[in-house]
Amino acid sequence: MLSTSLKTFALAATFAVALFTAPQVNATNFVLPAYSAAQLVEAEKQGSFVLVATKPGCPVCAKQVPVIEALLKDPAFSDLKVLQYNQVTEKALNNRFGVTGQSTIIVVNKGELVSLTRGLTDEQAIKAEMLKAL
Secondary structure, X not given: OHHHHHHHHHHHHHHHHHHHXXXXXOHHHOOOOEOOHHHHHHHHXXXXXXXXXXXXXXXXXXXXXXXXXXXXXXXXXXXXXXXXXXXXXXXXXHHHHOOOOOOEEXXXXXXXXXXXXXXXXXHHHHHHXXXXXX
């Protein structure tokens, strides 16, 4: 009986250590340019841009943003302005663009909202969205 209890305790302790020492996903650590009012004004002057609404700790954002980062290395997107904002704190942007949750890609082309998608992680699907801004 004692042996079983020790094994159970050891297994639980191992799980706890793994849980609390695993790297935490934090969508605010990605390298997409962070939203600022000035950058948004610049993007609006340009006319076409992409906003990405993320939330710290969002597992979908943790998959989505690196795909966008990789796509931005493609010369086809060299002139595309992409900004990331925190969907939790930027309520005015949520209201303005109709965002209801994190991992939302907002595409504006020639000053018009052309697309609002949520939860995309597939590279080809995200690329298709980004192309709508060109």
